Amino acid sequence: MLTAKQHELIQFIQSRLEETGISPSFEEMKDALDLKSKSGVHRLISALEERGFIRRLPNRARALEIIRQPDDVATGTRPRIAANDAAPLASSTVTVPQAANDVINIPLHGRIAAGAPIEALEGQTSLPVPAALLGPGEHYALEVSGDSMIEAGIFDGDFALVRRTDTARDGEIVVALVNDEEATLKYLRRDGGMICLDPANAAYEPQTYSSAQVQVQGKLAGLLRRYH
Structure with a gap:
């Protein structure tokens, strides 16, 4: 289950990778999602890592790899953004191992x-x-x-x-x-x-x-x- 902000972030990362081949910076992600601080970006990325949607590449700055996508992202349709970020949106149900501490x-x-x-x-x-x-x-x-x-x-x-x-x-x-x-x-x-x-x-x-x-x-x- 992904929240609206998690959906929004994975879409933004995917679009930037397709456009430039480079992951967006934390500052760019903060601005794109209208967050108050980069700590919110860190939490979203950690959640996406734990759920097996993205992976941070070691020893490389600003290096994110999308491993899999929610169904609505994979088919090219944008999810409806819920008014409350805590409201979960459906995603593909695949069991993945929990990531180590961020x-x-x-x-x-x-x-x-x-x-x-x-x-x-x-x-x-x-x-x-x-x-x-x-x-x-x-x-x-x-x-x-x-x-x-x-x-x-x-x-x-x-x-x-x-x-x-x-x-x-x-x-x-x-x-x-x-x-x-x-x-x-x-x-x-x-x-x-x-x-x-x-x-x-x-x-x-x-x-x-x-x-x-x-x-x-x-x-x-x-x-x-x-x-x-």
């Missing part, structure tokens, strides 16, 4: 270290992340370098999962770009007209800058750690 590939922008602005590291590679670790919004990952945040449980070699944003509240852990040249992961704190970037390690002093010197580039959303 994994999303997000950009990995390298190590967050002194002298390495985020922009200089765009598009290097990607990191597979369990979807359950990510909330709504656009995310990227950074490999942590150094021990300035160990008292917050963030260690050298961890992967910081960051939600892209240019605003944050005091007390949140942010990726801050200082003077357009140095990226750092610290607690954000405002003090009058100044911005303080506080470490989570008593061996380090807070860094204080004017507000014009600091640009927030994201907020910490989660961590991945490798065990050797």
Whole structure:
């Protein structure tokens, strides 16, 4: 059983594959289905994967393969879109195995270290992340370098999962770009007209800058750690 939105999504993917040979991006799917965030697209794709309608091709960005289609899509007729997305529409009844936990590939922008602005590291590679670790919004990952945040449980070699944003509240852990040249992961704190970037390690002093010197580039959303 597929919902109206699931039908709509598989039709959109199929039409784009026929037109361009390339799967649509999550942003394009979000806009086409009039969804508020890309997390809704992730949920729809996961549901279609679990039901055996589509498959994500490994190690390839924006690579979706349609394995089978609902009857009304296969015959070229568009389904009636129900007023309530939860209302199921009939589809072919084929028993398929349940998919493993959903994994999303997000950009990995390298190590967050002194002298390495985020922009200089765009598009290097990607990191597979369990979807359950990510909330709504656009995310990227950074490999942590150094021990300035160990008292917050963030260690050298961890992967910081960051939600892209240019605003944050005091007390949140942010990726801050200082003077357009140095990226750092610290607690954000405002003090009058100044911005303080506080470490989570008593061996380090807070860094204080004017507000014009600091640009927030994201907020910490989660961590991945490798065990050797």
